Amino acid sequence: xxxxxxxxxxxxxxxxxxxxxxxxxxxxxxxxxxxxxxxxxxxxxxxxxxxxxxxxxxxxxxxxxxxxxxxxxxxxxxxxxxxxxxxxxxxxxxxxxxxxxxxxxxxxxxxxxxxxxxxxxxx
Amino acid sequence: xxxxxxxxxxxxxxxxxxxxxxxxxxxxxxxxxxxxxxxxxxxxxxxxxxxxxxxxxxxxxxxxxxxxxxxxxxxxxxxxxxxxxxxxxxxxxxxxxxxxxxxxxxxxxxxxxxxxxxxxxxxxxxxxxxxxxxxxxxxxxxxxxxxxxxxxxxxxxxxxxxxxxxxxxxxxxxxxxxxxxxxxxxxxxxxxxxxxxxxxxxxxxxxxxxxxxxxxxxxxxxxxxxxxxxxxxxxxxxxxxxxxxxxxxxxxxxxxxxxxxxxxxxxxxxxxxxxxxxxxxxxxxxxxxxxxxxxxxxxxxxxxxxxxxxxxxxxxxxxxxxxxxxxxxxxxxxxxxxxxxxxxxxxxxxxxxxxxxxxxxxxxxxxxxxxxxxxxxxxxxxxxxxxxxxxxxxxxxxxxxxxxxxxxxxxxxxxxxxxxxxxxxxxxxxxxxxxxxxxxxxxxxxxxxxxxxxxxxxxxxxxxxxxxxxxxxxxxxxxxxxxxxxxxxxxxxxxxxxxxxxxxxxxxxxxxxxxxxxxxxxxxxxxxxxxxxxxxxxxxxxxxxxxxxxxxxxxxxxxxxxxxxxxxxxxxxxxxxxxxxxxxxxxxxxxxxxxxxxxxxxxxxxxxxxxxxxxxxxxxxxxxxxxxxxxxxxxxxxxxxxxxxxxxxxxxxxxxxxxxxxxxxxxxxxxxxxxxxxxxxxxxxxxxxxxxxxxxxxxxxxxxxxxxxxxxxxxxxxxxxxxxxxxxxxxxxxxxxxxxxxxxxxxxxxxxxxxxxxxxxxxxxxxxxxxxxxxxxxxxxxxxxxxxxxxxxxxxxxxxxxxxxxxxxxxxxxxxxxxxxxxxxxxxxx
Numbered sequence: 001x002x003x004x005x006x007x008x009x010x011x012x013x014x015x016x017x018x019x020x021x022x023x024x025x026x027x028x029x030x031x032x033x034x035x036x037x038x039x040x041x042x043x044x045x046x047x048x049x050x051x052x053x054x055x056x057x058x059x060x061x062x063x064x065x066x067x068x069x070x071x072x073x074x075x076x077x078x079x080x081x082x083x084x085x086x087x088x089x090x091x092x093x094x095x096x097x098x099x100x101x102x103x104x105x106x107x108x109x110x111x112x113x114x115x116x117x118x119x120x121x122x123x
Numbered sequence: 124x125x126x127x128x129x130x131x132x133x134x135x136x137x138x139x140x141x142x143x144x145x146x147x148x149x150x151x152x153x154x155x156x157x158x159x160x161x162x163x164x165x166x167x168x169x170x171x172x173x174x175x176x177x178x179x180x181x182x183x184x185x186x187x188x189x190x191x192x193x194x195x196x197x198x199x200x201x202x203x204x205x206x207x208x209x210x211x212x213x214x215x216x217x218x219x220x221x222x223x224x225x226x227x228x229x230x231x232x233x234x235x236x237x238x239x240x241x242x243x244x245x246x247x248x249x250x251x252x253x254x255x256x257x258x259x260x261x262x263x264x265x266x267x268x269x270x271x272x273x274x275x276x277x278x279x280x281x282x283x284x285x286x287x288x289x290x291x292x293x294x295x296x297x298x299x300x301x302x303x304x305x306x307x308x309x310x311x312x313x314x315x316x317x318x319x320x321x322x323x324x325x326x327x328x329x330x331x332x333x334x335x336x337x338x339x340x341x342x343x344x345x346x347x348x349x350x351x352x353x354x355x356x357x358x359x360x361x362x363x364x365x366x367x368x369x370x371x372x373x374x375x376x377x378x379x380x381x382x383x384x385x386x387x388x389x390x391x392x393x394x395x396x397x398x399x400x401x402x403x404x405x406x407x408x409x410x411x412x413x414x415x416x417x418x419x420x421x422x423x424x425x426x427x428x429x430x431x432x433x434x435x436x437x438x439x440x441x442x443x444x445x446x447x448x449x450x451x452x453x454x455x456x457x458x459x460x461x462x463x464x465x466x467x468x469x470x471x472x473x474x475x476x477x478x479x480x481x482x483x484x485x486x487x488x489x490x491x492x493x494x495x496x497x498x499x500x501x502x503x504x505x506x507x508x509x510x511x512x513x514x515x516x517x518x519x520x521x522x523x524x525x526x527x528x529x530x531x532x533x534x535x536x537x538x539x540x541x542x543x544x545x546x547x548x549x550x551x552x553x554x555x556x557x558x559x560x561x562x563x564x565x566x567x568x569x570x571x572x573x574x575x576x577x578x579x580x581x582x583x584x585x586x587x588x589x590x591x592x593x594x595x596x597x598x599x600x601x602x603x604x605x606x607x608x609x610x611x612x613x614x615x616x617x618x619x620x621x622x623x624x625x626x627x628x629x630x631x632x633x634x635x636x637x638x639x640x641x642x643x644x645x646x647x648x649x650x651x652x653x654x655x656x657x658x659x660x661x662x663x664x665x666x667x668x669x670x671x672x673x674x675x676x677x678x679x680x681x682x683x684x685x686x687x688x689x690x691x692x693x694x695x696x697x698x699x700x701x702x703x704x705x706x707x708x709x710x711x712x713x714x715x716x717x718x719x720x721x722x723x724x725x726x727x728x729x730x731x732x733x734x735x736x737x738x739x740x741x742x743x744x745x746x747x748x749x750x751x752x753x754x755x756x757x758x759x760x761x762x763x764x765x766x767x768x769x770x771x772x773x774x775x776x777x778x779x780x781x782x783x784x785x786x787x788x789x790x791x792x793x794x795x796x797x798x799x800x801x802x803x804x805x806x807x808x809x810x811x812x813x814x815x816x817x818x819x820x821x822x823x824x825x826x827x828x829x830x831x832x833x834x835x836x837x838x839x840x841x842x843x844x845x846x847x848x849x850x851x852x853x854x855x856x857x858x859x860x861x862x863x864x865x866x867x868x869x870x871x872x873x874x875x876x877x878x879x880x881x882x883x884x885x886x887x888x889x890x891x892x893x894x895x896x897x898x899x900x901x902x903x904x905x906x907x908x909x910x911x912x913x914x915x916x917x918x919x920x921x922x923x924x925x926x927x928x929x930x931x932x933x934x935x936x937x938x939x940x941x942x943x944x945x946x947x948x949x950x951x952x953x
Contacts, residue, residue, distance in 0.1 A: 015731055022743050056723055085726035086719075087770075088777075089786045089830055107730035107766055109737030 003121050005048035007031045009039040009065070010083070011057045019052065022110060036060025040068060043075055050120055052113070055084035055095065063098050070099035079120045083108070137666070138659045145655035150648050157640035164636060168629040175625060179618035186611050194604040202593070206553050209432045209589055210566045214551045216449070217568035217587045220426050224572040224584060227418055228353055230299075231399040235414050239305035239403060244316040248303060254294040255425045258388065258440055290437055292429075301396055302335075302417035304328075305403070308410060310342045335417070336361050337475030341398055344576075345413050353401045355575040358420055358459040358468070360395025362478040364524030365465025373559065374444070376463065380524070384428070384462035385442035393464040395420035424460040427451050432564075432591035446563055446592040451570075453585035454577055456530035456543055468527040479520075480529025487517035501532055510537040512557065542567040542586055549581035555593065562593040665693045669700050681708040714780050718773065725769045732762050771903040775886065778910030785828035785914060789951035792857055792864060793820045795829060799836035800855070803844060811849045814840070818857040825864050826951040831911045838904035839868040839944050847872030848939070854929060863917070863947040871930045874940030875923040883921050884909045912946045919946035 006028050010016040016032040023030045031046050033039035037059045043051065051069070055062035062082060069075040082100040084091070095103045102116055230251070237243060272286040298319065305314040310329030315322040326333035329342045336359055344354050365380030365387075376383040382390035396417040405411040427449040429437045441448045441462035451460035457468040457480070470477055479501040482490070490500040507530075514535045520526055530539035538556045542565070545552045551568035565588055572584035594601070665687045672683035683704040687697035736759050738744055740752065747755070777783040796818045807814050825832075836855075843853050847870045856867040875883055882888050887902035905921075912919040924940030 012727055012731070015727075015734065018731070018734055018738075022738055025743070085723040085730070087722075087726075088784060089828065090784045093786070106726045107733040107762070109741075110734045110743060111737055111741040113734075114743075 003028065003049040003117060005029045005031065005046055005050075006117070007033065007039065007042055007046065007048040007051040009033045009036075009042075009052065009057070009062070010054040011035060012054075019110075019113070026114075036062065036065045039065050043069060043078075044072075047074065048078065050117060051078060051080045052117075053080050053082050053100075055082060055086055055091075063095065066095070066098045066100055081113075081116055083113075137663045138656060141659035141662075142652055142655045145651050146648055149651045150644060153640075153644050153647055157637075157644060161633070161637050161640060165633050168633055172622065172626045172629055176622045179622055183611065183615045183618060186614060190604075190607040190611050194607055197603055205591075206564060206566070209564065209591055210551055210553050210568070212430070212432065213449075213553075213566040213568040213587060213589050216426060216430060216589075217551070217570045220423065220451075220570045220587060221572040221584065223422070223426070224355070224570075224574070227299075227399055227416070228574055231353060231401050231414065231416050232351065234303070234416065235401045235403050239314055239412070239414060241314045241316060241321050244303040244305075244314060245319070245321065248298055248300060248316055248319050251299040252296045253299050253422050253425075255297050255421060256292040256429050256437075256439060257295045258384075258428075287436075292437070292439060297419065297421065299418060299422060300416050301419050302415070304415045304417075305412055306342075306415065307412045310345075313412065331475055334475075335359060335396060335398075336470040336472045338470040338472075338477075339398065341400055341415075345400055345402070348400070348402050348413070350402060350404055353399060353574050355577060356396075356398040356400075357453055357455070357457075357576075358395045358397055358423070360393055360420060360467070360469050361472040362469025362525065362527060363391050363393050363464050363467075365390070365463060365526065366524050367521065367526075372444075381464040383443065383464060384448075385440040386444055386463065388440060390464065393420070393424075393467045393469065395459075395467070395469070397423065420459075423451070427460045427587060428462065430589070432589050433595055446559070446561055446590055447595060449587065449589045451585060451587045452530060452542065454580055454582045456539060456585075458528040458530070459585065461528070465524070465526060466528045468529060478525050478527050480532045481520050481526040481535075482517055482532050483514035483534045484517050485514060486532075486534060487519060501529070504532045506531045507540045507543060508534065510534045510540050512537060538565050541565070542588055546582045546586040547580075549583060558590075564591045564593050565589070566591075661689075662693060665689075665697055669697060672700065672704065676704060676707065681711045683708075711780075714776075715782055718776050718780060718782060721776075722769075722773045725773070729762060729766055729769065732758070733766070736762060768903075771907060774907045775903055775910070778907060778914065781914075783910070783914060785831060787826055787828055789824040789953075790827045790829045790832065791824050792822045793818050795833050796836065796855055796857065796866075799833045799840060802833070802837050803840040806841065807844050807853070810844055810847070810851070812844055812847060812851045812853055814853045814855070816855050818855055822857055822864060823859055823950040825948045827915055827948055828911075832915075832948070835908040835911050835946070836866070836868070838908045842904055842944075843868060843870035843872060843942070846870070846874075846942070852930060859950065860947070862952075863949055865945060865947050867943060867945045869925050869929045869941065869943040871925065871939060871941040874925070874942045875921060877923070880921050880923065884919070908946075912948070915948055917946055917948045919944065 006023055008016045008019045008023070008030055009032070010019075011034050013034060016034070020030045020032055031042045031048060033042045035058050039051075039053070039057075040060070042048075053062045053066060057065075062084065066080055066082070069078065069080060079101040080099070081102040081104060082095045083104045083106060084095070085106045086092075087105040092103050092105075101120075104113065104116065230247075234244075234247060269288060272288055274286075275281045275284045301318060303314070303316040304312050306312050306328060309327075311327050312325040315325055317324075328334050328339065331337055331340050334340075338359050339356065341354055341356050348354055363381035365383065366377035367374050368377050369375075376386040376390075378387060378389070380387050380390050382388070382392040397420055398415050398417045400413050400415040402410045403412050403414050428441050429439065430449040431438050431441065431447050432449075433447050443462040448462045449460075450458065450462070450466075453459045458466050459468065461467055468477065468480065476498055479497045482501065482504070486504065490497055493500050495503070511534065516526070516535050528536075530536070530543060533539050536558075538554070538558070541554050541556070545554075545567050546569040549569040549571060551566070553564055553566040556563050556565055567586045567588045569582050569586045570584035577584050665685065668685050668687070672685050676683050681704070684701050685697040685704075687694050735744075736755055739747060740755050740759060774783070796816060800814055800816055804814070840853065840855075843851075847853070851871050854867075854869045856869075858865055879888070884905045886906050888905075909919050921942060921944050923942040925943045929943065930941060
């Protein structure tokens, strides 16, 4: 499956901007969101092929967003990669149990993020 | 109270301390007071009782003494009075008998003054009568009951009013004389009036054989009589036999015996006479003959047969068995009147011989040997010789029924001697004698009749005696004595029972007092205990809650609030505790948040740095040359180191804040050891170290957080790798010990100085001042390792140098001591 549309959700504008730039340069169409509500709106608007989702966000946190995405018919099959500074094992477990397809801990390098995205392409 | 189970106190808690203190403080004085009071009361009470008893005993003793004296005195007084009274009666009786006898003198003198005439004799007979008390038939016919004695009419006379109604004995009129005779000077009876009839049977009484009982010898004495001189004979009559036999009550009179009063009322009575004689002168003054009168002796016996010394005064029948009777003796000390007629001396009418008096068995035995007739033997016996109460009377005489009493020879009765002696001067008296098992009073009085032969001694006609049972006239005294004794006894019993009552009462009161004191003590103890428990609960309960709260806080449950409503010091303590708990809780909250926020805030910029630099280095930002690559490589290293430091610091702060969450699960030991080894393998190879994994594959799983234990092992291995010179050896071993698995990580590196074995686990500790830059460590690895191990409930130790045996092949010297880390983790129990 080819990944064209990527939704990047992070409350750090700089980080999402960077990822936007790099992924767009590589040929993807990137949408960004800075909070949970915006993330859901973007998701149901553009129906991306993969979502990079931060956990710690204002308004609606990542776990909640994830749950909603996975319970909606239209978005439940969209792979979601959780990207979080929360690295305790219970937090990781919570995220995976909520339905995340991958859980990546910050800080993490760009090439590693890209590799994770590519892994879903080959499926 | 279940909540208090988690708060264990070592030693004695406040509640027992307070309760015991209160109890001791309140009860000890009570006990002391109660005990001393009880003791005092008891002693006082018992002392009182004892004194009362002593007093009562003394009173009783003196009452008894007084009583005894009173009785003794009254007995003595009564004795004296009674004795006096009986003596007086005896004397009066003797006087009356003498008077009667003198009257007979008058009779005969009158008779002698008149010419002898049968008709006159008949008339005299007819008109000479005297009443005697009729004793037959016996028992008498029913007499109507006596009316009660007359009472006083005038109250002034009531003091000691005593009244005896008159005796109403049935009386028979009996002629005084049996016989009147006129005899001539030769002794021939000329006129004879016998028992009221003119008798033709005139005898010559000079011959004894022709006289009454063939025993009268009065004729011999008549010749010498002058005008007015009177001859009086002794009592003459046929002896009547009697037998005494033993009976359950003592001695009884056999029914075939002679009359014996109450003892034998049907028996034959003694019929005797006493003959008076005086000369009769004719007109010329010449003795013409003699006139005689034979007095029926019954009239003399009448004087004694009914007189009794008892209250009765007189009785129809006399009773020798009672010991209270009157009897008479003539001047020859022969018995002439007695309740038992067989004791009266008499004659054998067949022979005219006197029947010999009763003698003792001993003297009778002498008679048996004497060869004399009994009469002759008795006649020859010395008078009043060897008299003693202890002598028994002669059995043979007793069996023969011939037992007249002749005082002269009656040596079984010493009282005979006494009477004989006492009447010697014509006087009267009394004495006591122990006769037939009883003390008897016996009185005697000489009968002052001195006519004829009776004038030979001052004794006169003889003597009358009255025997009285001392006991009988002690009766009044005995009754008084009994009354006194009973009174004293009752008093004694009263005293005894009242002191007993008092004793019981006092003892009861003491017991009640003691029980009351004990009761009060118990109640006080209970109340005090209860109150002190309640009071101390007021303290301990909030204290317990505070303690529980503090313990819970200590264990990490920071949200504590103690509900104490009081406003005292405890309340203040609780309020302070709550405020402290709130600030600690707040602080803890802040710490959590700080860690969370910090971790995020630290990681985010690092993440940004890593993203951009890794992107550039991988060429995602365009082509870069070698120099740029090298320069940026420095930054990337720095980021990686920074990342590790941040992770360690965050771990450390979590461990110290106890905010670390372990994901506990059964973890296979060999597997995680392999994983850890894998992670450091590259680093080890770069230093040319050899890692020897001796962990067996069959160990129990441990209960642990898999990633964290790997982290610990990685830390230990990294540490060893860094602190061992190149070409070193690392050994990993693991074994089970009871409920734990012991892991051992040994290396043959520089080791750790002895003083640093504990310090090595402290933050940023670097042994030998080797900087972190050279070995590439943060100084936090061991600290974190310890935090993780201890968080699992295990322990971690460091030992350096390594014990012998670990590295046998490799030399270890001063510079290289090696080090071994061991930690224990609990095994997983399924």
